[in-house]
Amino acid sequence: MTSEEIREHEEQEEKKYSAHNIQVLEGLEAVRKRPAMYIGDTSVKGLHHLVSEVVDNSIDEALAGFCDTINVTICEDNSIIVKDNGRGIPVDEHEKLHKSALEVVMTVLHAGGKFDKGSYKVSGGLHGVGVSCVNALSDYLRAEVRRGGKIYCQEYAYGKPTSKVEIIGDCGDEHGTTVKFHPDATIFTQTTVYEYRILATRLRDLAFLNAGVKLILTDLREKDEDGNPHSEEFFSSTGLDEFVRYIDATKEPLIDDVIHINTNKGDIPVEVAMTYNTSFNENIYSFVNNINTIEGGTHLTGFRRGLGSTLKKYAEDSKMLEKVKVEIKPEDFRQGLTAVISVKVLEPQFEGQTKTKLGNTEVIGAVETSLREALNVYLRDSTRQSAAQVATGWWWTTWQTRRLLLQRPSTV
Numbered sequence: 076m077t078s079e080e081i082r083e084h085e086e087q088e089e090k091k092y093s094a095h096n097i098q099v100l101e102g103l104e105a106v107r108k109r110p111a112m113y114i115g116d117t118s119v120k121g122l123h124h125l126v127s128e129v130v131d132n133s134i135d136e137a138l139a140g141f142c143d144t145i146n147v148t149i150c151e152d153n154s155i156i157v158k159d160n161g162r163g164i165p166v167d168e169h170e171k172l173h174k175s176a177l178e179v180v181m182t183v184l185h186a187g188g189k190f191d192k193g194s195y196k197v198s199g200g201l202h203g204v205g206v207s208c209v210n211a212l213s214d215y216l217r218a219e220v221r222r223g224g225k226i227y228c229q230e231y232a233y234g235k236p237t238s239k240v241e242i243i244g245d246c247g248d249e250h251g252t253t254v255k256f257h258p259d260a261t262i263f264t265q266t267t268v269y270e271y272r273i274l275a276t277r278l279r280d281l282a283f284l285n286a287g288v289k290l291i292l293t294d295l296r297e298k299d300e301d302g303n304p305h306s307e308e309f310f311s312s313t314g315l316d317e318f319v320r321y322i323d324a325t326k327e328p329l330i331d332d333v334i335h336i337n338t339n340k341g342d343i344p345v346e347v348a349m350t351y352n353t354s355f356n357e358n359i360y361s362f363v364n365n366i367n368t369i370e371g372g373t374h375l376t377g378f379r380r381g382l383g384s385t386l387k388k389y390a391e392d393s394k395m396l397e398k399v400k401v402e403i404k405p406e407d408f409r410q411g412l413t414a415v416i417s418v419k420v421l422e423p424q425f426e427g428q429t430k431t432k433l434g435n436t437e438v439i440g441a442v443e444t445s446l447r448e449a450l451n452v453y454l455r456d457s458t459r460q461s462a463a464q465v466a467t468g469w470w471w472t473t474w475q476t477r478r479l480l481l482q483r484p485s486t487v
Contacts, residue, residue: 103182103211103234110262113208118265122258123273125212128205129157129254130290134281134365136161137288138419142251147278148293149269154215154257163222163250166240175240177229181210181218182236206254210234212263213256221246221253233259271297275307282309283318284365284417315348315415322360323413326352336449340441342421347378347446349414357409362417363433366425372433374418377442383408384443385450418442 106113114121114128126147136142142161149155165176172179184207210216211234220227226244230237258267271294278290290309297305311317316333329351336347361368361375368374383405390403418441424434 103184103207106184106208106211107234107262110208110212114212117263119270119273122263122266123269123277125209125256125258126155126157126269126274127277128209129155129256130277130281131365132206133157133159133161133252134285134288137285138365143287144289144291146291146293147274149271149274149296150255151295152257153268153296154255155269156253156255158251158253160249160251163220164218164252166220166222166227175229177218177220177227177240178236181207181216181229181231182234183207207234209254209256212259214259214261216254216256219243219253219255221249221251224248271305275309279309279321280318280362280367281365283311283314283321283415284362286311286314315346315417318360318415319348319350319413322358322415323350323352326354326413329353329411334450334453336446336453338445338449340445341437343438343441344419345442345445346417347414347449349382349412351411352413354411356411357406358413359409360415361433362415363423363425364419365417368425368431368433370426370432372426373435373438374416374433374442377439378414378416378446379405379409380439381443381446381450382412385447385454389454416442 110117110121114124130145130147133142133145136159137145142159144160146158147155148158164180167176168174169176169179172183210231213234214232216231218229218231224245224247225242226246227240228238228243229240260267271292275292278292282288282290288310291306292309293304293306295304299305316335319333333348333350336345338345359375359378361371361378363372363374386408387403387405418433418438420433420435420438422435426432426434
């Protein structure tokens with residue numbers, strides 16, 4: 076083919092690119108086309124993320140003060156039922172779309188009550204795509220709402236309604252939302268089988284993060300000899316301090332205290348629980364609006380700054396480091412540390428829909444200042460000074476131990 080023929084061929088190909096080539100994905104088709112953009116991936120992690128999206132809506136009701144019990148059930152066919160005793164999704168007609176608000180929430184991206192701060196001051200689901208994504212990626216979903224004395228119901232398949240919103244009964248004084256869904260095997264090609272351990276870990280975390288809220292996980296696939304399904308209840312009365320003790324249950328404590336800080340800096344509530352054990356490892360869990368930010372973010376940065384600077388100053392003022400001949404770094408004070416950080420942010424800036432890292436810069440100062448002020452109060456308490464001295468001096472003990480081990484000749 077000559078260069079002239081090649082040029083002519085390219086021109087013909089370019090002409091083929093027209094408005095006909097532009098695809099418009101309506102409704103939830105975009106989610107089904109690119110599911111990983113919304114739930115991270117379509118493997119085991121993404122499969123279990125569907126449950127988190129629905130449960131997080133119930134937790135948001137708890138944060139708003141309208142829910143205290145959430146039931147999660149794994150059915151025999153690996154469908155999931157999430158039931159709460161919140162206010163129930165509104166079912167009246169949406170004034171702009173002229174359809175039930177329930178249908179709007181379930182079938183329209185970026186639709187939900189999280190944008191209206193009068194409904195939810197703090198929430199984990201902020202993008203308005205969570206439950207609608209679950210709907211889009213399920214071959215079956217049924218939503219039941221108990222509200223105003225009536226039970227409302229609507230069913231869907233692949234994100235599209237298969238029935239109208241109907242009243243199917245009375246509920247008396249009961250209220251709340253029940254969502255049952257089954258993941259679409261054409262999307263989750265690796266597996267559609269839910270792992271009890273993964274869901275139990277998430278619900279346990281939520282119980283620690285939301286003291287006073289009961290979460291119950293039931294697995295209908297596993298039954299005892301009497302036919303009773305396996306079930307666990309997760310509940311914490313004190314919250315993060317119990318969380319830290321749970322994490323460190325198999326470790327040798329360095330101090331008896333769990334330092335529990337619960338304060339507010341501006342519009343950002345900051346809660347931290349921390350302690351030290353005899354290991355060399357740093358073990359920190361961070362959460363924003365109950366979402367586990369596994370990649371950390373600005374709240375973790377603020378915590379590390381506040382902890383390092385405060386303990387270093389305390390150690391220097393206490394003349395604990397007079398004989399130290401090496402440079403002390405803030406990270407040296409995190410050896411053997413176990414901590415849980417939980418912040419509530421009105422307008423969190425997450426990286427991606429799966430919310431693995433917080434980006435709000437104002438959170439750095441809020442957490443750092445809150446931690447520094449609270450720790451200074453703790454360190455000034457004479458009854459706790461011995462524990463504080465142990466904690467701040469721990470890095471030096473472990474450093475010396477390592478140094479001796481490195482200098483010791485190897486033996487056979």
